[in-house]
Amino acid sequence: MSSVFLEKWTWIIILSIISIIVLPLVVVWCILQLPPIGALVATIVIILLWGVASGYKDWVIAKHKEEAARREKEEGKEKGAS
Incomplete structure (x- = not known):
């Protein structure tokens, strides 16, 4: 299992999923602050x-x-x- 976490593509996928979830929330929050x-x-x-x-x-x-x-x-x- 630890070898999976050492792969570059795993971290690319994890960071991509996190950014897909977080980025729209940040944009909405910024718009609401205006x-x-x-x-x-x-x-x-x-x-x-x-x-x-x-x-x-x-x-x-x-x-x-x-x-x-x-x-x-x-x-x-x-x-x-x-």
Whole structure:
């Protein structure tokens, strides 16, 4: 069991899980400590950034699908020409 705790990947996983749990709580606590206008601005900024990240993710997925379809089409042409 002690050999598992000596592995680098174990500590990376443990620290990642802790940060995933703690970081959102720290952000919420910081927002709650702001004055009302600051909390409003911070909330709006978080919502906007969340939307941008979501849009970017959808764009990357669409590009990946387009590229895969283009590659399949090119492979089909090469097989047809042979």
